[in-house]
Amino acid sequence: MRLFITIALIFLAFAKAYSQDITGVWKTVDEESGIVKSHVEIFEKDGKFYGKVLKVLDPAAPDTPLCVNCDGDLKNVPIEGLVIINDLEKRGKVYKNGTVLDPENGKSYECKIWLNEDNPDLLMVRGYILFLYRTQTWIRLK
Template sequence: MKNFIGILLVLFAFAKAYSQDITGTWKTIDETSGIVKSHIFIYEENGKYYGKVLKVLDPDAPETPLCANCDGDFKNAPIEGLVIMKDLVKKGKTYKNGTILDPENGKVYDCKLWLDQNNSDRLKVRGYVLFLYRTQTWVRLK
């Protein structure tokens, strides 16, 4: 009986680890200063994943931060509430084939996300153009 309970506990632990996904609220952290810059809410809609800025926390940001360097419909749009990640599709353990907008420079990059294999509360976020890329680590807000 003890073995059976032990096996069940192990199975539940593996099920929980594999059921982790990227939905929820994440803190973006500046790699250089370590300052939390924003909270991003990632959600799933019709099989695709999106990320919306909930709150800008950067102490250097204006009271109402705008996407001043953005083009088109995003030009001077409030950053809070802005959907900056679009159309990511889950393929295995990776979320890809989507885009991410950097509100600081107004540029849109191809995007790929994956959970840190050692800590599912850490999300790797990669924006890239061809062979040039930048990867940030976001931390799940609990």
């Protein structure tokens, strides 16, 4: 009986780990200073995944931060409410084939994201051009 319970508990632990997804609210953190810069909500719409800035928390940011370096329709749009992750598709454990916008420099990059294998409350967000990339770790807001 103990063996059955042990196996059931292991199965439930694996099921919980694999049932986690990327939707929810995440804290973005400046890697150098450790300061929480924003809260981003990742949501699903029509089978694709998007990320919207809910709140800018960076103490160095103005009261109403704008995307001053963005081009076109996004120029001087408030960063709060701005969709910065677009059109990600789930492929196994990875979400890719979308873009991520960096509001600080106004540039869009190809994007892929995935949950950290050891901790599903950490989201790995990678923006890249060709073979050059940068990966940030976002923290799930509970």
